[in-house]
Amino acid sequence: MKIAFAGKGGSGKSTTSALFTRYMNAVQNRPVLAIDADVNMNLSGLLGVEVAMDKLMANPDVADVIRNYIKGTNARVADISKFLPTTPPGEGSNLVRSVDDAALAPYSVRINDAPSLNLMSVGTYDKDGIGQTCYHSHLFVAENLLSHIALENDNDWVVCDMVAGTDAFAYSMHLQFDAIVLIAEPTPESAEVCRLYMELARESGIDGLIHLVANKIEDESDIEFIVKATGMTPIAALPHTSALKKLRQRGDAISTDFVTGDMATAMEKIMLAASKPALSAQDRMAMLYALHTKLNEKKWVQQGYGDVMSQIDPDFKITKVA
Numbered sequence: 648m649k650i651a652f653a654g655k656g657g658s659g660k661s662t663t664s665a666l667f668t669r670y671m672n673a674v675q676n677r678p679v680l681a682i683d684a685d686v687n688m689n690l691s692g693l694l695g696v697e698v699a700m701d702k703l704m705a706n707p708d709v710a711d712v713i714r715n716y717i718k719g720t721n722a723r724v725a726d727i728s729k730f731l732p733t734t735p736p737g738e739g740s741n742l743v744r745s746v747d748d749a750a751l752a753p754y755s756v757r758i759n760d761a762p763s764l765n766l767m768s769v770g771t772y773d774k775d776g777i778g779q780t781c782y783h784s785h786l787f788v789a790e791n792l793l794s795h796i797a798l799e800n801d802n803d804w805v806v807c808d809m810v811a812g813t814d815a816f817a818y819s820m821h822l823q824f825d826a827i828v829l830i831a832e833p834t835p836e837s838a839e840v841c842r843l844y845m846e847l848a849r850e851s852g853i854d855g856l857i858h859l860v861a862n863k864i865e866d867e868s869d870i871e872f873i874v875k876a877t878g879m880t881p882i883a884a885l886p887h888t889s890a891l892k893k894l895r896q897r898g899d900a901i902s903t904d905f906v907t908g909d910m911a912t913a914m915e916k917i918m919l920a921a922s923k924p925a926l927s928a929q930d931r932m933a934m935l936y937a938l939h940t941k942l943n944e945k946k947w948v949q950q951g952y953g954d955v956m957s958q959i960d961p962d963f964k965i966t967k968v969a
């Protein structure tokens with residue numbers, strides 16, 4: 648399964664992503680690939696590792712390696728410079744079939760204290776200095792990789808700490824997951840982002856994939872506030888945990904000790920909700936085609952990429968291999 652954690656900056660995306668990663672790996676014994684796709688890279692620290700510059704997906708050399716691999720012999724993509732965020736897989740594409748796939752090894756970091764737990768970071772690598780490129784274009788390569796991850800085994804999990812706010816709707820990020828967990832803390836600002844996110848999700852037809860999770864909950868009135876302000880009912884509530892706050896102040900990682908008791912129960916609820924996706928991978932692929940078609944009409948695409956409609960392979964099926 649592929650799951651992402653989204654919401655306003657500061658609401659607890661990275662914390663919840665790290666907790667869920669640890670829970671799935673240590674408690675449920677699942678192989679997990681964690682992906683840090685937020686501009687503020689916190690997931691690596693919370694998992695206790697560092698991703699070197701030469702492994703960041705936004706590093707142009709790494710992006711080339713990724714695109715060369717997923718392109719495979721797909722003749723519909725003329726060359727790797729023609730990858731748009733919505734470029735779908737087609738005949739000849741190399742799909743990533745497991746989170747332990749050897750193709751991921753050059754740009755992922757193994758988390759040594761855990762079996763089958765790896766981390767990849769998008770990062771903000773920029774040769775020409777800060778502010779030269781927009782973070783969206785860094786995310787393109789992550790979108791390319793994610794659209795080519797078609798896991799063979801439902802035991803494998805991709806856990807993505809998503810870009811903050813509603814930026815996921817800029818291109819295709821919102822179409823890449825079986826579940827998107829929206830994190831709401833009991834503040835008007837966080838709730839407003841969730842409400843807006845859900846509105847965009849409805850417009851895009853992916854609202855069935857969204858699950859609200861309340862975070863930093865101190866009492867019942869916090870939950871009531873979130874329900875009222877978002878118009879949604881959370882599937883789980885994570886208590887305000889001062890040990891989590893202190894750990895972050897020290898710069899420490901989240902250990903498996905945190906995913907016991909009530910926290911484990913909440914993580915299990917998230918797992919169960921995400922395990923029954925309202926849309927299939929093929930449904931999401933159809934949405935990706937529609938978005939690609941829309942993007943094809945944009946002037947910057949026409950000018951920089953030419954006509955990209957032929958990148959869509961109408962007969963291609965992303966279904967599991969037998």
Ligand SMILES: Nc1ncnc2c1ncn2[C@@H]1O[C@H](COP(=O)(O)OP(=O)(O)O)[C@@H](O)[C@H]1O
Pocket residue numbers: 654655656657658659660661662663689862863864885886887888889891892893895
């Ligand atoms: N359940 C919680 N209890 C206490 N503090 C929390 C909790 N969840 C997150 N925090 C704290 O809130 C801050 C923001 O969390 P973070 O996960 O970095 O948010 P985001 O990734 O959404 O920006 C951090 O300092 C973190 O330690």
Ligand SMILES: [Mg+2]
Pocket residue numbers: 657660661662685687689690808
């Ligand atoms: Mg974060």
